[in-house]
Amino acid sequence: MNIHEVNGKHESVQNFCELGKDAQELINAAIEARKFSYSPYSKFKVGAAIRVGDGSIISGCNVENAAYSPSICAERTAACKAISTGHSEFKAAAVVAFQQDSFTTPCGVCRQVLSEFAKEDIPIYVAKPSPVRVLVTSIKSLLPHSFVPLPTD
Numbered sequence: 001m002n003i004h005e006v007n008g009k010h011e012s013v014q015n016f017c018e019l020g021k022d023a024q025e026l027i028n029a030a031i032e033a034r035k036f037s038y039s040p041y042s043k044f045k046v047g048a049a050i051r052v053g054d055g056s057i058i059s060g061c062n063v064e065n066a067a068y069s070p071s072i073c074a075e076r077t078a079a080c081k082a083i084s085t086g087h088s089e090f091k092a093a094a095v096v097a098f099q100q101d102s103f104t105t106p107c108g109v110c111r112q113v114l115s116e117f118a119k120e121d122i123p124i125y126v127a128k129p130s131p132v133r134v135l136v137t138s139i140k141s142l143l144p145h146s147f148v149p150l151p152t153d
């Protein structure tokens, strides 16, 4: 196990086969969702899955567009599906994509969106489509100073 400290939080690279059943199930859902990726422009397929408050899993893939800016990441596709079906509490998330030499962590925008619906620090599993090693991190490790609006009077 390779553990390093990031902003006072621990994250580690773990073997997929040694993760708990719930984490494996979440990663597998992200792998399945990635198969539906609509990414003819970047050719970069991403799948994501979110464990919501009632324990179910809601997944999504990236959806690109010819005009580029309407494109949406897999994590936000899953988040929007979750919210729009009444699941506003996120318990864990997984992201799956393939880069030869690194893990594909969520972009800054997706970190902020996931953070919005995580009542506490939640695990984020980052894996490749044939997961052997998994980066196990958390939303607060990925986004230690998320934007929180000032309270209004």
Ligand SMILES: [Zn+2]
Binding pocket: 073, 074, 075, 076, 106, 107, 108, 109, 110, 111
């Ligand atoms: Zn993103």
